[in-house]
Amino acid sequence: MGRSLSVRKMTADKTSARLRRQSRGRKSIFGSAERPRLVVTRSSRHILAQVIDDSRGVTLASASTMEADLRVAEGDKSERAKKVGARVAERAKAAGVETVVFDRAGNKYHGRVAALAEGAREAGLGF
Secondary structure (H helix, E strand, O other), rough: OOOOOEEEEEOOOHHHHHHHHHHHOOOOOOOOOOOOOEEEEEEOOOEEEEEEEOOOOOEEEEEEEEOOHOOOOOOOOHHHHHHHHHHHHHHHHOOOOOEOOEOOOOOOOOOHHHHHHHHHHHOEEEO
16 A cells, blocks of 8 residues: 655655655545545546545546546636536445545645535535
């Protein structure tokens, strides 16, 4: 589960700092069947959200801006991230999930990550 930073000696300082923050957060964040983990993966262009039950190692719901209808959606990246949050919340509720643990994966809770969380909360997902 933990990532070795010694293997990634050639990674940029920004990336290795995010990986250090991610490993610190993973010590306390664990998704169970009652309260799975909502993990956010962010790239420079896209954002992906998954609801994961870590006890079984199963992804219960996911959504991303790489889906066909969100790829052509209007608005900036933050607005698209909010739509991804709403969509993953709808899919999680359809899978029977009401509350989750939010895992920002070392990213700052700002901008697109915060917009995704806000969209998921507005769609009825509790965290």
